[in-house]
Amino acid sequence: MAGIIRRRATPMPFAATLEREQLQEQPAWSVLRPTAPEPASGVRMPPILEARDLTKVYTLGKTTVEALRGVTMSVAPGEFVALMGPSGSGKSTLLQLLGGLDRPTTGSVVFEGRDISGLSDSQATKLRRERTGYIFQAFNLIPLLNVSENIALPFTIAGGPKDQKERVRQVIDLVELTGKERHRPDQLSAGEQQRVAVARALVTRPSVLLADEPTGNLDYTNSGELLDALWRSCEHGGQTIVLVTHDARAAAYADRVLVIGDGHLQEEIVLGRRPDHSAAPLIARLAQVGL
Ligand SMILES: Nc1ncnc2c1ncn2[C@@H]1O[C@H](COP(=O)(O)OP(=O)(O)OP(=O)(O)O)[C@@H](O)[C@H]1O
């Protein structure tokens, strides 16, 4: 069976949160690390990321926008989840809250077993720097730095590990830019630039990679190459990914698609891990729910 739709009437159950000590021992991301074996039937992995009844209200002068109206979801370690929904439905808002870029109005975000909703600015910065990777639709590369230097930027800012050079080499290999290490962004195609942004987000070996429409500015071929790179990091490196996209072809790379509408989680479409990434089953199911 290619996939199922679960209409969400009740919040997803939460697995027990991890002890802090266990969290410290999580293996670092590695392109060489094989995917974790599937747990035995009936055993649920504790989530790496959870949203619990999240709301977000933006205030602009006298007007308020209810961007999220109570979203509950969870992401398992090594899972690839896509967030879809119409423009203005709250996808980017949700991703920013999940990544600690902003705070919810009510509700909480639990990341690696820790509630991050009330972190101070400096704690949130540390979390973003060390534990999450974020990719935006605009590539945000530094024009004067070459590929290797752009990728190593998180280490330049925060200090790098001993194996920095090897890590940079591995992620360049992952995004298939070997040989272009010395190119500056203006000497790369749009797709290659976005793959540099992917490599930069992965080089710190984040627990979760959050990507907001990373293929939005790319053509068909370049989108495919970027999605293949994300897929390799997930399938071969065990990378957890949350991808916001309007594109069913991109979402079809995911294990599970969550559809957001009007600030609510409306549907969960389980595709499962499928090496062929065929979008047909997802498109058929999205049509059933009017997307
Ligand atoms: N900083 C902000 N201040 C005020 N309103 C905001 C802010 N950011 C988002 N909004 C509003 O919140 C709602 C959800 O926005 P969000 O950017 O999360 O939508 P989205 O699903 O990502 O849309 P798109 O697909 O167009 O990127 C929209 O009505 C938007 O106008």
Ligand SMILES: [Mg+2]
């Ligand atoms: Mg958005």
